[in-house]
Amino acid sequence: MLAVLLLALLAISRPVFADDVEDAAKMLKSGQHQQALERVNKVLAAKPRDARARFLKGLIFAEQGNTKDATDVFLALTKDYPDLPEPYNNLAVIYAAQGQYDKARGALEQSIRTHPSYATAYENLGDVYAKLASQAYDKALQFDSANPAAKNKLALVRELVGGSAPGKPVAVAAAPATPAAPVVVAAAPSVPTAPAAPTPPKEAAKTPAVVAAAEPAKSAAPKDAPKAPAVVAAVEPAKPAAEKPAAPKAGNADVLEAVNAWAKAWSSKDVDRYLAFYAKDFKTPGGEARADWEKGRRQRISAPKSITVTVDAPKVSLAADGQASVTFRQGYRSDVVKAATATKTLVLTKTDGRWLIQQERVGN
Secondary structure, three states, X not given: OOOEEEEOOOOOOOHXXXXXXXXXXXXXXXXXXXXXXXXXXXXXXXXXXXXXXXXXXXXXXXXXXXXXXXXXXXXXXXXHOOOOOHHXXXXXXXXXXXXXXHHHHHHHHHHHHHOOOOHHHHHHHHHHHHHHHHHHHHHHHHHOOOOHHHHHHHHHHHHHHOOOOOOEEOEEOOXXXXXXXXXXXXXXXXXXXXXXXXXXOOOEOOOEEOOOOOOOXXXXXXXXXXXXXXXXXXXXXXXXXXXXXXXXXXXXXXXXXXXXXXHHHHHOOOHHHHHOOEOOOOOOOOOOOHHHHHHHHHHHHHOOOOEEEEEEEEEEEEOOOOEEEEEEEEEEEEOOOOOEEEEEEEEEEEEOOEEEEEEEEEOO
């Protein structure tokens, strides 16, 4: 449930484009994905090879849950600017979220080859190896269920990675910085040689992924390199102190009550009560069998010692067929994941007087 959005955008040669990229980053931070995408496309119309704008476009797609286009953007960046470590890292995050751990490992190894001091890639690679180990121990137990050593190792690895499936948000690295001199690539004067130092995020992102929140690699910046403040993706849009949220419509109150109760059950790690909020005909996100999906959810919720889930800025839409759709900013925090946010939509249907979840998706 797509994973920290950390943007560190440095000034570029033409202030008008720098302003547009920074504005797009702020829009993304406040959940205005479409507006952010339009602003980035404006920059790319004039500078199609701009690394920062392209990187930000990948972040927008990732935040929307559009992993295909996000993957295409980051893959193109690795081809055009193979010396940048961040696109490889972000590809690894996406691959891990899809369960493609061998591809994630390969991308992280390439990220490290481009920047041997990139600590985030090393940490993420450790998480991917832990996940691969978990799968191997699980396989061993299928052939020898009484093997105590495999059981102990599997329990330890699952504790490290937060469950048997990815348990951290899709994370993204900082946007590439401006170098003192361009990399030797045609028509790419603004390509970075090293990313900027990050500002710690308030909360983490997008759909859960096994890798940790990405941070840019650190390297000495040229003395004459331009500097600008980092832009960090906020957990939710800032609200004026005096402004009070509008009261929900009477017809929406019971829907919101159900969603908040669902989040409360998740936060209290009451797995049975949490699963009871899902309808019998619930469409599992990956199309897997309901029993397999429930098993995975039990493991992911039971693994952390503590969990906090919040429902921010919910918008309820009631359909004529009796369904209700609730879109909100989901906040997630645990002792394993420091912070994560994602835009989530729940489609609910009323059964025997209760609103139950029929569909669940990440992104707009």
